[in-house]
Amino acid sequence: MKRVKICLAGPGNVGKHFVKLLIERNELFKKQYGIDLQLFAVAGSKGGVISSSPLDLEKVYHYSSQEPWKSYFPGYGIDDLKSWQIISDSETDLLVEATPSDLKTGEPGLTNFKAAIKAGINIVTLAKGALVTDFAGLMKNAAKQNLSIKFSGATAAALPTVDIAHYCLAGATIKKISGILNGTTNYILTKMAREGVDFNTALKEAQKMGVAEPKPDLDIEGWDTAAKIVIITNATFGSELSLKDISVAGIKEVTLERIEEASLKGKTIKLIGESGLENNRYKQTNQDIKNKVFVKPLALENHHTLARVDGTTKAIHFETDIFGDLTVVGGKSDPRAAAAAAIKDIINLARERF
């Protein structure tokens, strides 16, 4: 039996679903994969817990951030350490990084990643921040220490993206990747096209349905899609891009008139994250990169597979030389599915490394 000692940073929405999946499925993982996933440490925004034996998962699941860690876990709860310090001291094999994503600073993930790498801990991340600010640096440092970083949960979660490129398309030249990588914006554009409502009405409806957040800027301005396409591009083409290197436009400027005009021409407008670095085979100027890696609303021919992906559904389309074109569509867009993407990464990482 391979035992994986885990430290969870960010016991919030996704973090709790991750713990719940461990409660529900670890016995299955032991039988099916010979892998025993055990939680030994949790790092939150105001302290955490480090244990020398596996933590009681039900107790972690019911933790509320209002409660001091010291009184919730008497004897080993800690109220006065930062998350990176807990990670450093955790003596675990693997960090699950589920803290908030700050796409500008990369924090708190960036400091947590550095602490994990220094302490010899592999990383499975749901947070995008660290990867969009210093993808290349983190990967190089992890490789030097013979550590892995996996990030399905940060690149459209339940929809497989980098795993398709790495495993299923190995050996091919990927000429272009394009994706509908954000469910909120796709829901809004679908609603505008189907029901003839304007952007603001569609956004309000999305907020009422819980599809859009009260502060939806990262989604509607294209930054969430941009973060995902930057990570997918770096992971697939070996580039070293950050968010500032690519051009990004969201859907605020998409009017009903533009959608109707496209429809008359047999086209559908979708917010597309696209990357055409072609395995990074030649030196590219900054302008080349901005032309080839971008986020913008595109009018797609109605017969394009991505044009038919509606509502909150996400999809990714690959153009390759020897495999031809292929599209993957679907996967749930909720915190449990995001946590499941982290579990998938851990199982695959444990199969490869432990």
Ligand SMILES: NC(=O)c1ccc[n+]([C@@H]2O[C@H](COP(=O)([O-])OP(=O)(O)OC[C@H]3O[C@@H](n4cnc5c(N)ncnc54)[C@H](OP(=O)(O)O)[C@@H]3O)[C@@H](O)[C@H]2O)c1
């Ligand atoms: N929600 C989804 O469906 C989804 C899907 C894919 C990826 N993600 C990514 O997953 C991550 C977590 O999302 P979420 O929805 O679970 O967010 P959330 O509910 O806000 O949870 C964030 C957690 O991180 C903790 N935290 C805040 N600052 C911290 C710090 N400096 N050090 C350690 N912990 C800290 C919070 O603790 P306090 O409560 O004490 O502040 C909370 O426990 C984000 O990066 C998000 O982009 C989410």
